[in-house]
Amino acid sequence: MARVEWGYQGRGKWNCLYKKITLIVCSINIVIALYVLRTLYASIYVHSNTDFNNAVKYTTDQIEKMEESIRIRRAKEPIQLVKIVKKLKLELSREDSVLELLPQPVKQRMADEILLRLHSLDAKTNVSEVREAVESWHRENLKEAKQLSIRKQGMNSTILKEQTRLLVKALESDWAALSEEIGLWIPAEIVHQEHDDKPEGDKEEEEEDILPGRPVPPECNAELHTDYAGDAVRWGLTHPKESAADCCQACLDQAKRVQPGQIKCNTWVYCPSETGCHSPDIHKHKNQECWLKYAEQPKINFKGKYPDSYRHSHPTAPLIVPWVSGVVRV
Structure with a gap:
């Protein structure tokens, strides 16, 4: 019994000690x-106090000087000039949008009236008479619009006044832009004059053709009305150039950059005709096509005039070969 009692007492002491240690921790x-x-x-408090202490502190005299400086600067501002500039900007923006603000039915009515007047002209009317008819319509409608504007001044309708003002503005100072807006275009009159000043022996000779664009350099060896054969180095249907000189330069550049094992351009063929160039293949060849070709011994397909036998089998072929070609030495 003594041992059992001691065991209970020892366990109680350990439990009490554990509780005390837990409480202390x-x-x-x-x-x-x-x-x-x-x-x-x-x-945090010290940091905030530091920022507050480091803040700039102004004296009463300094504050008064700053306020006086602000008052002087405001007094010197060109308020009237700023108002005038704003007004001018507003007016300019209105002028730029005259054609946009003009109702589309009004533009359509103008176009219909002009077409009606042009249809009344004779079929043999020249460009000067067409221009005079359009200018006559312009003068009549401008006069009518100004008279309408004067009559509308006494009315209270702001919308009608603004539409009349836009109409006068469009017909008076924006007539060129308005003409383009409604699709009116009158070509310049071309006066053809023939001068027979050739010597008697040269009257049968044709005039020398002039290639458009910059002159072709001598190293291009350009030949008018000539179509050379050869393997295509660059497909001309997707290779347009501004001039024959540019086409030749493309051939020269390709020959300089060509890698070993690749074919090198030594022949160029260019279409200078605005209506396109004839060829016996199935493709439709357009103006400015530039073909880069290679041939060990360049040969001519056609030169000068197409043979009668060829034109007989190709009725759409023109009389003269339209292409211009050249063989370069690289």
């Missing part, structure tokens, strides 16, 4: 947590 943790919170709060 919890107390220490609480003290540490409070200390950490206090340290953080103190650092």
Whole structure:
């Protein structure tokens, strides 16, 4: 019995000791947590006080001088000039949008009236007479619009006044832009004059053709009305150039950049005709096509005039070969 009783007493002592240790540890943790919170709060407070102390402080005299400077600057501002500039910007923006603000039915009516007047002209009317008919319509409608504007001034309808103002503005100072807007275009009159000043022996000779664009360099060896054969180095249907000189230059550049084993351009063929160039293949060849070709011994397909036998089998072929070609030495 004594041993059992001692065991109970010993266990009770250990339980009491464990509780005391737990209480002490919890107390220490609480003290540490409070200390950490206090340290953080103190650092934040010190930092905020430091920023406040470092802030710029102005004296009363300095503040009064700054306020006086602001008043002087405001007094010197060109208020009237700023208002005038704003007004001018507003007016310019309105002028730029005259054609946009003009109702589409009004533009359509103008186009219909002009077409009606042009249809009344004779089929043999020249460009000067067409231009005079359009200008006559323009003068009549401008006069009518100004008279309408004067009559509308006494009315209270702001919308009608604004539409009349836009109409006068469009017919008076924006007539060129309005003409383009409604699709009116009158070609310049071309006066053809023939001068028979050739010597008697040269009247049968044709005039020398002039290639468009910059002159072709001598190293291009350009031949008019000539179509050379050869293997295509660059497909002309997808290779347009502005001039025959540019086409020749493309051939020269390709020959300089060619890699070993690749074919090198030594022949160029260009279409200078605005209506396209004839060829016996199935493709439709357009103006500015530039073909880069290679041939060990360049041969001519056609030169000068197409043979009668060829034109007999190709009724759409023109009389003269339209292509221009050249063989370069690289």
